[in-house]
Amino acid sequence: MIYxxxxxxxxxxxxxxxxxxSDIENLxxxxxxxxPNWHGHNYVLWVTVKGEINRENGYLVDLKxxxxxxxxxxxxxxxxxxxxxxxxxxxxxxxxxxNLAVGIWNQIEPGLRKLGIELHxxxxxxxxxxxVEYFGK
Amino acid sequence: MIYxxxxxxxxxxxxxxxxxxSDIENLxxxxxxxxPNWHGHNYVLWVTVKGEINRENGYLVDLKxxxxxxxxxxxxxxxxxxxxxxxxxxxxxxxxxxNLAVGIWNQIEPGLRKLGIELHxxxxxxxxxxxVEYFGK
Amino acid sequence: MIYxxxxxxxxxxxxxxxxxxSDIENLxxxxxxxxPNWHGHNYVLWVTVKGEINRENGYLVDLKxxxxxxxxxxxxxxxxxxxxxxxxxxxxxxxxxxNLAVGIWNQIEPGLRKLGIELHxxxxxxxxxxxVEYFGK
Amino acid sequence: MIYxxxxxxxxxxxxxxxxxxSDIENLxxxxxxxxPNWHGHNYVLWVTVKGEINRENGYLVDLKxxxxxxxxxxxxxxxxxxxxxxxxxxxxxxxxxxNLAVGIWNQIEPGLRKLGIELHxxxxxxxxxxxVEYFGK
Amino acid sequence: MIYxxxxxxxxxxxxxxxxxxSDIENLxxxxxxxxPNWHGHNYVLWVTVKGEINRENGYLVDLKxxxxxxxxxxxxxxxxxxxxxxxxxxxxxxxxxxNLAVGIWNQIEPGLRKLGIELHxxxxxxxxxxxVEYFGK
Amino acid sequence: MIYxxxxxxxxxxxxxxxxxxSDIENLxxxxxxxxPNWHGHNYVLWVTVKGEINRENGYLVDLKxxxxxxxxxxxxxxxxxxxxxxxxxxxxxxxxxxNLAVGIWNQIEPGLRKLGIELHxxxxxxxxxxxVEYFGK
Numbered sequence: 076m077i078y079x080x081x082x083x084x085x086x087x088x089x090x091x092x093x094x095x096x097s098d099i100e101n102l103x104x105x106x107x108x109x110x111p112n113w114h115g116h117n118y119v120l121w122v123t124v125k126g127e128i129n130r131e132n133g134y135l136v137d138l139k140x141x142x143x144x145x146x147x148x149x150x151x152x153x154x155x156x157x158x159x160x161x162x163x164x165x166x167x168x169x170x171x172x173x174n175l176a177v178g179i180w181n182q183i184e185p186g187l188r189k190l191g192i193e194l195h196x197x198x199x200x201x202x203x204x205x206x207v208e209y210f211g212k
Numbered sequence: 213m214i215y216x217x218x219x220x221x222x223x224x225x226x227x228x229x230x231x232x233x234s235d236i237e238n239l240x241x242x243x244x245x246x247x248p249n250w251h252g253h254n255y256v257l258w259v260t261v262k263g264e265i266n267r268e269n270g271y272l273v274d275l276k277x278x279x280x281x282x283x284x285x286x287x288x289x290x291x292x293x294x295x296x297x298x299x300x301x302x303x304x305x306x307x308x309x310x311n312l313a314v315g316i317w318n319q320i321e322p323g324l325r326k327l328g329i330e331l332h333x334x335x336x337x338x339x340x341x342x343x344v345e346y347f348g349k
Numbered sequence: 350m351i352y353x354x355x356x357x358x359x360x361x362x363x364x365x366x367x368x369x370x371s372d373i374e375n376l377x378x379x380x381x382x383x384x385p386n387w388h389g390h391n392y393v394l395w396v397t398v399k400g401e402i403n404r405e406n407g408y409l410v411d412l413k414x415x416x417x418x419x420x421x422x423x424x425x426x427x428x429x430x431x432x433x434x435x436x437x438x439x440x441x442x443x444x445x446x447x448n449l450a451v452g453i454w455n456q457i458e459p460g461l462r463k464l465g466i467e468l469h470x471x472x473x474x475x476x477x478x479x480x481v482e483y484f485g486k
Numbered sequence: 487m488i489y490x491x492x493x494x495x496x497x498x499x500x501x502x503x504x505x506x507x508s509d510i511e512n513l514x515x516x517x518x519x520x521x522p523n524w525h526g527h528n529y530v531l532w533v534t535v536k537g538e539i540n541r542e543n544g545y546l547v548d549l550k551x552x553x554x555x556x557x558x559x560x561x562x563x564x565x566x567x568x569x570x571x572x573x574x575x576x577x578x579x580x581x582x583x584x585n586l587a588v589g590i591w592n593q594i595e596p597g598l599r600k601l602g603i604e605l606h607x608x609x610x611x612x613x614x615x616x617x618v619e620y621f622g623k
Numbered sequence: 624m625i626y627x628x629x630x631x632x633x634x635x636x637x638x639x640x641x642x643x644x645s646d647i648e649n650l651x652x653x654x655x656x657x658x659p660n661w662h663g664h665n666y667v668l669w670v671t672v673k674g675e676i677n678r679e680n681g682y683l684v685d686l687k688x689x690x691x692x693x694x695x696x697x698x699x700x701x702x703x704x705x706x707x708x709x710x711x712x713x714x715x716x717x718x719x720x721x722n723l724a725v726g727i728w729n730q731i732e733p734g735l736r737k738l739g740i741e742l743h744x745x746x747x748x749x750x751x752x753x754x755v756e757y758f759g760k
Numbered sequence: 761m762i763y764x765x766x767x768x769x770x771x772x773x774x775x776x777x778x779x780x781x782s783d784i785e786n787l788x789x790x791x792x793x794x795x796p797n798w799h800g801h802n803y804v805l806w807v808t809v810k811g812e813i814n815r816e817n818g819y820l821v822d823l824k825x826x827x828x829x830x831x832x833x834x835x836x837x838x839x840x841x842x843x844x845x846x847x848x849x850x851x852x853x854x855x856x857x858x859n860l861a862v863g864i865w866n867q868i869e870p871g872l873r874k875l876g877i878e879l880h881x882x883x884x885x886x887x888x889x890x891x892v893e894y895f896g897k
Binding site for chain 3: 792
């Protein structure tokens, strides 16, 4: 069993808020992350897949195929976007790093499985001090 | 003459657009940076000041005083904000990294001068691949 | 189950020595790390907690509460200190990175548990080439 | 149980190809990684070992002994070398990052075991976007 | 006057040798960098251009145009290549980092000038410990 | 004219204090940096030299010769040391990053000049947020 990690990046705007709360209540709970005018981040994403090395070609998987899934299903949907307003798979979700990592997992897991590999983890860095990791369960 | 650099960080939303152009024209010129729904970045800022070392205390300047100016005049105004909508010193400016670096210079130069040191450069990283530096002239 | 990591930093002095050995014996065993005049490091700390995402607010936990525990129980006690002489929870311990990681775990585990989350790991970097990680057992 | 990680680096040339395929077939499968004229990387290696902290000296293991094994068995064999042509333990192997991580594991596992510690993982970064990790099974 | 820097990366093989010297003499002079079987690096390139900010659009220059020049004239020619054997602009040159930085300058300077901006510096990192910078004179 | 930079690292203890002030006065002026029990850092040093490329060998200078000067005159004297107590060239100096950068300049400038190259700058990072650079005048 070998683990292969691909790093990707995207820059996006978001805000944290609960629809049932007022702006003031959201600011009280989420602090400046609830700013109604939005803020943003350079997110860094590490996706780790696992499986057996193919003895014939030395690969777990052709990394270009992994990259294409990440590009089509994640990076192109998130990069230079407003995550709350424009990202289909985060619709009606609170755009916390936690929920975003889970959302990214759900976006890419089926495609990676079709490649014959298993998704191991989605790691998402919001700032250099804050990182979330999700293992699918 | 010694050069002293302080690194600070802020996360903010912005978009690039010229008020005289339509959304479509702005998207044609600025690409996804013109997204009307905003996007954002983790900006990294390096401010370099210069002057003579004080022989009595070994400092060019007490770095805490520099940090306070950066915090009051730059980081607190930009962090978790929408630069186009909420930052006084960028009002009516195109929020390019170039203009933002110049804006930051103008914000901090008078205060640093009062500390008896000279502002040498403002370096601003928008993404790990894009950096702007301004030397005040 | 989601994993959330917070990075913190502190700069401290220390030395490695066994009280039952002479300075020369300690230098033989620990090399320059046993220097009786001390040396120091910029330590980087990553603390990972885990638990279920709160569906109402999208958080595993309010990261500010985690940060406050890390600040009160770890960073304020260690930053700009001599770990051997001044840090209560390392008293009579050999200040190896291994022991320091375990000590930090013990400092923060009860407080994090009170927040309703589980401490997963304490990762401590002494230099860019040396890292220790502790999982509590 | 404590985990201790040592980082090492080496710069080497390699190419990906299957001996049973023509150059054109290899280029089709591996892309530019199959360039018959070679290319190269600055590899970064993190080796993690685990075991109990020695209560007498505070160490899991004397890191200098780990470093010596890594130097003798891995870095000196790979650094400034052509991995395909000159590295004994990669002979007749496809020099993918996956196979190289496994090869490094096999090189160092016996020596680390003799030190009374257990090898936990070999992590190998080929570029800042591509990382492989192997846990020995 | 504003300075704008673009970071690019390429992975390549090379060796250092003087055609008038024997392999042994080259190994004596250049050490393992003269290995006749090649070695390689992940090079990191920072290209800095300078000029006046365009008041109408807030840009020094459209960074995509700079990137295209770097891609066409540098990265596509060097990435996953053997610099000694395959790179036209390094033909008959000793492939030191110094010469490579000058070669890259000459490759991109005319195109950048046509964009109405001035090339300020080419900075090239061979390993995390070795960097060369060239200012064109 | 080409610029060549070598990165080195050392870990050391120090404190900031003026001998004419009491411990309390020093703590008032320098804050926790004046801790009489010392603290420490992982310093990162970048030394930049400049000159003409030697057309015969492609080098500005053999970097191994630069490294040897840095090792003998700087790193071996500072690494795992108490800078206030044990470093000859900082005797009776306030161990600020400013003074340390100047001290390092004076240590290495004559040796580098004998190599036929010119010392351009000494850049010294105390923490990831604080950097000093000295150009010799």
